[in-house]
Amino acid sequence: MSDYYDIKKLCVLSRLEIDDSEIQQTDDKIKEIITFFNKLDEFEINEDNQNNQDVVITSNWSNCLKLEKKMNDLRDDVPQKKLDANYDIKEDIPFDLKLHNKKNGYVIGPRI
Amino acid sequence: MSDLYKLSGYEVSQKIKNQEISAEEYINLIYERITKIDKQINSFISKNFESTLLKAKQIDKKVKNNEKTGRLLGIPIGIKDNISVLGLKTTCASKILKEYVSPYNATVIDLLEKQDALIIGKMNMDEFGMGSSSELSHYGAVHNPWNIEYVAGGSSGGSAAVVSSLQVPVALGSDTGGSIRCPSSFCSVIGMKPTYGTVSRYGLVSYSNSLEQIGPIARTVYDIVLILNTICGHDLSDDTSINKQFDFTINSIDNILSKNYKIGIISNLIDSSENQVARAINKKIEKLKDYGFNVQETSINYSDFALAAYYIIATAEASSNLSRFDNIRYGFDFSPEGYEWNSYSSHVRSNFGEEVKRRILVGSFVLSAGYYGKYYLKAQKIRNIIKNEFNKLFKLFDILLLPTMPILPFKIGEKGSKPLELYNLDIYTILANLSGIPAISIPAGFSKDGLPIGLQLLSNELNEQKLLDVATFFEKDDKFNEWNPKI
Numbered sequence: 001m002s003d004y005y006d007i008k009k010l011c012v013l014s015r016l017e018i019d020d021s022e023i024q025q026t027d028d029k030i031k032e033i034i035t036f037f038n039k040l041d042e043f044e045i046n047e048d049n050q051n052n053q054d055v056v057i058t059s060n061w062s063n064c065l066k067l068e069k070k071m072n073d074l075r076d077d078v079p080q081k082k083l084d085a086n087y088d089i090k091e092d093i094p095f096d097l098k099l100h101n102k103k104n105g106y107v108i109g110p111r112i
Numbered sequence: 113m114s115d116l117y118k119l120s121g122y123e124v125s126q127k128i129k130n131q132e133i134s135a136e137e138y139i140n141l142i143y144e145r146i147t148k149i150d151k152q153i154n155s156f157i158s159k160n161f162e163s164t165l166l167k168a169k170q171i172d173k174k175v176k177n178n179e180k181t182g183r184l185l186g187i188p189i190g191i192k193d194n195i196s197v198l199g200l201k202t203t204c205a206s207k208i209l210k211e212y213v214s215p216y217n218a219t220v221i222d223l224l225e226k227q228d229a230l231i232i233g234k235m236n237m238d239e240f241g242m243g244s245s246s247e248l249s250h251y252g253a254v255h256n257p258w259n260i261e262y263v264a265g266g267s268s269g270g271s272a273a274v275v276s277s278l279q280v281p282v283a284l285g286s287d288t289g290g291s292i293r294c295p296s297s298f299c300s301v302i303g304m305k306p307t308y309g310t311v312s313r314y315g316l317v318s319y320s321n322s323l324e325q326i327g328p329i330a331r332t333v334y335d336i337v338l339i340l341n342t343i344c345g346h347d348l349s350d351d352t353s354i355n356k357q358f359d360f361t362i363n364s365i366d367n368i369l370s371k372n373y374k375i376g377i378i379s380n381l382i383d384s385s386e387n388q389v390a391r392a393i394n395k396k397i398e399k400l401k402d403y404g405f406n407v408q409e410t411s412i413n414y415s416d417f418a419l420a421a422y423y424i425i426a427t428a429e430a431s432s433n434l435s436r437f438d439n440i441r442y443g444f445d446f447s448p449e450g451y452e453w454n455s456y457s458s459h460v461r462s463n464f465g466e467e468v469k470r471r472i473l474v475g476s477f478v479l480s481a482g483y484y485g486k487y488y489l490k491a492q493k494i495r496n497i498i499k500n501e502f503n504k505l506f507k508l509f510d511i512l513l514l515p516t517m518p519i520l521p522f523k524i525g526e527k528g529s530k531p532l533e534l535y536n537l538d539i540y541t542i543l544a545n546l547s548g549i550p551a552i553s554i555p556a557g558f559s560k561d562g563l564p565i566g567l568q569l570l571s572n573e574l575n576e577q578k579l580l581d582v583a584t585f586f587e588k589d590d591k592f593n594e595w596n597p598k599i
């Protein structure tokens with residue numbers, strides 16, 4: 001890491017737009033940060049430091065963590081307020097919010 | 113009457129309860145103070161004065177009718193702008209969310225309002241909590257009330273500065289790598305990051321959800337206790353929240369001394385701090401010895417590696433969490449005409465600030481297939497090692513003591529263009545986030561130029577009471593709750 005194409009690739013992955021004129025500066029700063037992260041290469045993970053079990057660890061958390069809902073629980077099928085394209089957000093929120101991407105009762109989205 | 117803004121939150125609620133002042137009078141006075149002071153500090157992003165005034169009138173009615181009232185009766189509270197409040201903008205100090213209005217309350221807001229607190233406004237911060245100086249805000253830098261040419265610390269800079277400058281008695285911040293403690297240290301107030309899981313994060317805009325936690329900032333330990341007793345507790349909407357009842361208290365000095373706390377002094381980190389910081393912390397250690405606390409020197413290994421591990425985890429989580437901001441579900445008014453899906457999203461997301469974009473890019477990099485093991489996986493292993501080291505230390509000590517920040521507050525603009533210099537400032541605070549333990553920053557004195565210094569105390573998970581005890585000891589001894597900036 002890294003050069004012009006790496007940064008461009010990262011921008012595509014991250015869905016970010018960076019101006020060509022800013023690529024060099026971004027590249028320099030990211031390089032600096034990655035070099036700092038490479039410090040971890042100096043750290044050797046071995047059994048001594050990873051499984052340091054000379055102290056028995058009793059977590060206070062274990063007694064406290066309790067799932068109230070089962071993971072596959074579904075919510076009750078309660079009818080909700082009808083939402084359609086003519087739904088006016090102002091009914092729920094007490095301020096003026098005019099959406100410009102609403103036209104003829106439809107929400108306009110970008111082309112896929 | 114004019115000095116009412118100097119009162120702590122508890123004193124305000126008592127005066128309102130005893131009808132010595134009305135909530136309406138107090139809010140009007142506070143608003144006058146905010147209008148006068150905040151031009152210099154820039155701690156507010158949005159104000160909620162009209163709604164607060166209406167609620168204050170309702171509180172006065174309740175008091176007059178002798179109805180049951182909450183423990184935070186009439187206390188105005190500033191909320192960091194990444195915590196959702198129904199009907200108020202939640203911008204996270206970002207251009208991309210400048211029009212976003214929250215359609216619901218975060219759990220902490222519901223809990224505060226249930227106790228009759230008043231949400232006075234949303235506080236300035238580093239964009240999405242990414243920074244240590246509160247300069248990286250779309251709404252401009254927060255100024256330090258002790259010297260407005262200096263930074264207030266970050267990322268909850270607005271929350272700390274608004275409390276320090278006597279605009280409100282209490283505020284909420286969020287702490288991902290020291291974002292409550294750093295500005296509390298720089299502004300000479302008390303800031304606490306509770307144990308991970310004690311406070312619900314439902315309604316907090318996520319930056320790095322395995323590290324961050326909501327916590328209080330105040331001028332007195334009593335106010336910290338009041339807020340903790342209100343916001344800590346189990347929440348079904350947050351599966352990481354701990355199922356436990358919390359009841360913190362203020363103990364008497366005799367009671368605190370009788371507990372014979374063992375305090376570990378992290379001498380390697382004190383020694384590597386700026387001279388004036390180290391001197392102030394050493395003075396506090398002497399004070400503990402004078403009162404007969406059991407004080408011993410110790411050290412923390414791997415702190416440099418911890419910093420790199422922290423930033424790898426934080427940026428990785430940020431790149432994932434911030435992917436939701438595509439201007440379809442959240443965002444501002446921007447016509448999609450002329451864009452296809454991906455280009456629309458990328459174009460809109462370029463409205464993130466420079467530091468946020470950088471962290472998203474770095475996060476995508478460390479998570480990418482070729483580098484995942486080298487960075488992210490190793491960082492998680494190091495996180496585990498740090499946690500084990502703390503577990504060992506807390507077998508020997510009740511509390512660990514170190515500076516909150518290695519340096520004094522710096523001038524606005526001094527470190528703006530050097531991300532790594534800013535990252536290095538977090539070296540003492542990220543330890544508590546990586547290991548999930550509670551930490552508190554309390555005022556520890558001033559430099560020769562009058563800039564605040566903070567002392568940090570750490571304890572094992574769910575041992576917040578120990579931190580509150582030692583903080584109470586220092587508060588009684590120093591009376592730091594009476595230290596106010598001349599503003």
